[in-house]
Amino acid sequence: xxxxxxxxxxxxxxxxxxxxxxxxxxxxxxxxxxxxxxxxxxxxxxxxxxxxxxxxxxxxxxxxxxxxxxxxxxxxxxxxxxxxxxxxxxxxxxxxxxxxxxxxxxxxxxxxxxxxxxxxxxxxxxxxxxxxxxxxxxxxxxxxxxxxxxxxxxxxxxxxxxxxxxxxxxxxxxxxxxxxxxxxxxxxxxxxxxxxxxxxxxxxxxxxxxxxxxxxxxxxxxxxxxxxxxxxxxxxxxxxxxxxxxxxxxxxxxxxxxxxxxxxxxxxxxxxxxxxxxxxxxxxxxxxxxxxxxxxxxxxxxxxxxxxxxxxxxxxxxxxxxxxxx
Amino acid sequence: xxxxxxxxxxxxxxxxxxxxxxxxxxxxxxxxxxxxxxxxxxxxxxxxxxxxxxxxxxxxxxxxxxxxxxxxxxxxxxxxxxxxxxxxxxxxxxxxxxxxxxxxxxxxxxxxxxxxxxxxxxxxxxxxxxxxxxxxxxxxxxxxxxxxxxxxxxxxxxxxxxxxxxxxxxxxxxxxxxxxxxxxxxxxxxxxxxxxxxxxxxxxxxxxxxxxxxxxxxxxxxxxxxxxxxxxxxxxxxxxxxxxxxxxxxxxxxxxxxxxxxxxxxxxxxxxxxxxxxxxxxxxxxxxxxxxxxxxxxxxxxxxxxxxxxxxxxxxxxxxxxxxxxxx
Numbered sequence: 001x002x003x004x005x006x007x008x009x010x011x012x013x014x015x016x017x018x019x020x021x022x023x024x025x026x027x028x029x030x031x032x033x034x035x036x037x038x039x040x041x042x043x044x045x046x047x048x049x050x051x052x053x054x055x056x057x058x059x060x061x062x063x064x065x066x067x068x069x070x071x072x073x074x075x076x077x078x079x080x081x082x083x084x085x086x087x088x089x090x091x092x093x094x095x096x097x098x099x100x101x102x103x104x105x106x107x108x109x110x111x112x113x114x115x116x117x118x119x120x121x122x123x124x125x126x127x128x129x130x131x132x133x134x135x136x137x138x139x140x141x142x143x144x145x146x147x148x149x150x151x152x153x154x155x156x157x158x159x160x161x162x163x164x165x166x167x168x169x170x171x172x173x174x175x176x177x178x179x180x181x182x183x184x185x186x187x188x189x190x191x192x193x194x195x196x197x198x199x200x201x202x203x204x205x206x207x208x209x210x211x212x213x214x215x216x217x218x219x220x221x222x223x224x225x226x227x228x229x230x231x232x233x234x235x236x237x238x239x240x241x242x243x244x245x246x247x248x249x250x251x252x253x254x255x256x257x258x259x260x261x262x263x264x265x266x267x268x269x270x271x272x273x274x275x276x277x278x279x280x281x282x283x284x285x286x287x288x289x290x291x292x293x294x295x296x297x298x299x300x301x302x303x304x305x306x307x308x309x310x311x312x313x314x315x316x317x318x319x320x321x322x323x324x325x326x
Numbered sequence: 327x328x329x330x331x332x333x334x335x336x337x338x339x340x341x342x343x344x345x346x347x348x349x350x351x352x353x354x355x356x357x358x359x360x361x362x363x364x365x366x367x368x369x370x371x372x373x374x375x376x377x378x379x380x381x382x383x384x385x386x387x388x389x390x391x392x393x394x395x396x397x398x399x400x401x402x403x404x405x406x407x408x409x410x411x412x413x414x415x416x417x418x419x420x421x422x423x424x425x426x427x428x429x430x431x432x433x434x435x436x437x438x439x440x441x442x443x444x445x446x447x448x449x450x451x452x453x454x455x456x457x458x459x460x461x462x463x464x465x466x467x468x469x470x471x472x473x474x475x476x477x478x479x480x481x482x483x484x485x486x487x488x489x490x491x492x493x494x495x496x497x498x499x500x501x502x503x504x505x506x507x508x509x510x511x512x513x514x515x516x517x518x519x520x521x522x523x524x525x526x527x528x529x530x531x532x533x534x535x536x537x538x539x540x541x542x543x544x545x546x547x548x549x550x551x552x553x554x555x556x557x558x559x560x561x562x563x564x565x566x567x568x569x570x571x572x573x574x575x576x577x578x579x580x581x582x583x584x585x586x587x588x589x590x591x592x593x594x595x596x597x598x599x600x601x602x603x604x605x606x607x608x609x610x611x612x613x614x615x616x617x618x619x620x621x622x623x624x625x626x627x628x629x630x631x632x633x634x635x636x637x638x639x640x641x642x643x644x645x646x647x648x649x650x651x652x653x654x
Contacts, residue, residue, distance in 0.1 A: 048512035184368040189583035218585035261570035265546035
């Protein structure tokens, strides 16, 4: 498992903020978010509607400008670098989108879709076609399919085409934004296995954004949980899922219904997710938190490193279980 | 005792420019009074078409080729539309996946619920609106007197789904069909809506047919589960038994490919291949091209849905033989 602290992070995001003007007000979709992704590791980013995880993905990809904060990739601050100086960044950081139906141009052949990044970076038509063949093979599709159009493929196959396109330039970081959420479960597993294999073979890092906790558990080395624009917990995968410390993380996990002979109805966390336009004062989770106290309403708790690699934004995080067999 | 709902040998096809395409093949399932039955399947399984058939909502291109849909013993299929209008929303109600497209964006939500009461129960406008406020309260919408005046876009996804449930339950239907009712919702909101469906169903004595691709949702809610694949029922069993000991290879694989939140597995099993298109169904068993347990017989002859014990049916030639080796 990678993610050791001695490595220089591949991606480092510091105090990232993104505001949107909405009517007369301001919406802080991303509010002071700090995290890193090490080479070859997968950081899962989870949360529900309005948490800001998709916006974080867009910011990291430089598809949206940040309102404040820094994005450092491979030691270089890319936050405000003009587009024409981002060529190497664009090669190194790629994306796989959620919707396999709208992310592929229906009027282009697979060869042209997957080859487009290569052509953008100066490859000849012939060289691009040869590389497309290799890429299709890498994602488990017959190279001979490259002359077909997207409509000839199933959702899972289209997602593979999207992955092939993302791999074309040999990226080091792949941002996966709900990359398997639109797929049937039987196909989802194929694509998840493919991503795991590619990570191993190519040393890819992944920023895996998803609302599906089980999928995130499966693919991630470390996980960050967001709520209403803020990070509330970051921890290694096993620690987060087995011993969540933030009340929201606990509630989130308890709400997931699991298939099994002893399944029970999932635990209910009452209350609505507040509007990001008008977040609660103090701790943003206090309106729904079973443990909220006066202190929580008065002031926002900071994101604190409770143990190395474990961050929690809570005045009363769940204590670590006592370790008897550490 | 007659079942509340009995779907018997239902076969449906869609009329297309290239000829009729079969989408349901001899589907049989039943729901007892007050029971919660889960209907599980992926795309192309036919689960939504089954639901629409039960409500007579197949549309111009849908054609019932064979079968019966009996509510309290009465076959609904031959009914003229004006009789269907008395069943839909009154005896059988439905909640869909996307509340934004089920609710009319131009009218206040209270009005839309009141409409159901006026139409089916003959209530006057004022009385219907008052009752709508009560229904909103029953489904957990805070500040219902104000919310009835909101338009759909002013409500969150979870709230809209509560409105849909209020609308569906307004006439205390005998059967509520939920077609992926929580799929579009956040997980904490999903838990609330599932709890609501369960509590309301119990309080009103309404049976629920819960359709979902999410096995966890079905496991949490249903006492019996029906699994569909490519237009057919492939397995049916009490929920606990199905999850403890799935007998159809597809069911077993489906359980193996879904990652769990409570426990991480090293590698997910995957099901090779993809779901067949209705216009290109395999000969023999429809699942055989993807089945790790297929034998030559599976390619040649389509298996029948056979009983395996008093409460279980499986559509697989090898189900009994494989059962001995099955463990989860």
